[in-house]
Amino acid sequence: MPLWLREYSWRQSGAAVYLSLPVRGLRVTAANIFCTERYLKVSVPPFLFEAILYAPIDETNSTAKIGNGIVFFTLYKKEVAMWESLTVVNVNKEELQHLRENAVLKAHEKAKEETEAKKVLKQEHKKYALEATMKLEEAERKRIEELKEQERQKVSKELELWRSQQEDAEKQKRVQKEGERYEEVEQLKEKKKEKINKTRIPNEEIPKTKLKPTKGHGSCSIFSENLKEEQLPAPRSAGTIKISFTSRVFPTALRESRVAEEEEWLQKQAEARRTITADLSELEDLKEEEKNPDWLKDKGNKMFATGNYLAAVNAYNLAIRLNNKLPLLYLNRAACHLKLRNLHKAIEDSSKALELLTPPVPDNETARVKAYVRRGTAFCQLELYTEGLQDYEAALKIDPKNKAIEKDAEKIRYTIQGTVQKS
């Protein structure tokens, strides 16, 4: 049951009602005040004040001032009239409830309407802004276009002017040339007559091609040119320069973007060559099949089966020298080392095998399980139980159904707990 706040005082003018509500010690905020056209409520649990107003008010403009332990309402009446009382009297419970609900509904509706109105306004604003920016950009573009056009036209005009100047200049030159040529022809005719009298060995080279009849301007200009040619130096004495190109392994031309690929290829080639030629001298006395890593692996397996672990290790060593990229060789060698109690070597080999067995795919599951188990065993035998357990768990993760591994893992856990307890 709420505690009703009944002490309030109010006065009114023609257009407004002033209501003062003491709220000693209570913290009232805007959220606690609910006001609709005919209903006013202040709710600060457990305190409650409500009033069904005598006449409708304009709740958008009405204000409430909170402070000094009092909430002061200024309610503007919708109709200018004097109220008999602040609240409506003779209201029974049902009506009250009804009114309350109405009020809430109305408030909701109003809120909805407001949000709708806001949305629409926002859209309009956005549209307007967009249009404005578009206009601005259009204007900018036009301006730039116009500038460009102007430039173009200016330049075109200049060009035309220059061109017409060129033409005039050329025409003049041509006219001049014609004039000169006539003079020269006369001169040369006279010279020819002289030549006939003297024997003159022409020492300037008159290329045969130039003496061919050329259309139009006649052979006269050629002669004038020849006289000028005397001023040019003689043709260079022939010489040859031998060149060699940057040496390159590949027959194609060098391209920067391919350099990385080419380096890789060369490295791989170098590695392959190294393995083949490395121990050639030692391997010369071995038979052909003994150079085959797979054959050696089989040999090793057989010797392992018979218990000849050292021989097996030898076989695997040779196989690894020939091809160090086969994980199975390392795996089997690890098993041998385990039997021989070379635990560190066993760990190394199983690790190398695991490295080579990346990426982890279902195909090399069995191999990886074996590798983990062997390494785990080696660790345990070195009393590095935590590492061993890690490897066993890894093996279990790959192959959860293997009972033997599970059992061994359990044993190790037990041992660890045992040692922890002890220490």
Added chain:
Amino acid sequence: MSAPCAERPQVVVHAQQSLHYTAFECRWVPRSARLLCLGSAPRGSGVLQLYELRAGRLALLSEVEKAKPIKCGTFGAASLQRRHVATGDFAGTLGIWDLEAPEIPVYSVRGHKEIINSIDGVGGLGVGEGAPEIVTGSRDGTVKVWDPRQKETPVANMEPVQGESKRDCWTVAFGNAYNQEERVVCAGYDNGDIKLFDLKTMSLRWETNIKNGVCSMEFDRKDINMNKLVATSLEGKFHVFDMRTQHPTKGFASVSEKAHKSTIWQVRHLPQNRDIFMTSGGAGSLHLWKYEYPAQRSKKDLEGAEMGVAGSVSLLQNVTLSTQPISSLDWSPDKKGLCVCSAFDQTVRVLIVTKLNKV
């Protein structure tokens, strides 16, 4: 972008012409508004077309068909009075043609066994001194220097040693022709070798390897003491070598830059400003660069030998014109900023680069 947008040079397409053949080279005819396009027609014959730039359009003046497709051409060794173009074709023939009478070559020699990839000329156009010479670089691995006055035999021949497997020569450039005797030829090969031959002493002066086939090379000026050499390569890299100081072991200092994200097909220096050059890429883009010299162009190394210091390169502008590689680029020697480029999309474009005065 150091300079604000409004101050940077802009590349404007002034005129464009669609061709019915693949143009491998386009060159301005010196002292005129005419340009020459050389290439290969679909039926496997060579094409020479002469255009004139008129009022924003290219007007075809003449067209000639040749037996073999033409790969490259230059006016470098032409005299100003008779502007003859030297071309190299797919069969290895060097020909010099008079554009007013192009039926018969003025000079022709089957100099190489395979396609002539690149050609350069020096000594003509009133630029520099010395005899006019033409150098050709070919797929047969040899680089030959020709004098138009001497028939049949080259005046210099740079060939691989007997028995050496040959590498294609992709580009050649003349340089250092500042007096009558001095001349240098630089050749770039498809395995990244760059070799500098001194023609005065007939010897190999310098070689290096830039690790990717060299597509194009150019000295910033042919007729001065060699100053800078730009070499572009595959895989989007180009190197600028400072050629003023040669170290006995380290050679020339260089700075390299990655651009275009594709093969850089051509580099051409602006004739009016030797520190500005344009590179064209396999993605149809053009980049305009400016080279800035370092505070000191040479310094002494630990043993006291002089070593060059490379400067830096900054990008002035870039533009994408086409989706196909722009295989050829040429600045007009007469009008600053006017250039022509041809791409494998069978178009030739005349471009204007603005604001080069303010760079």
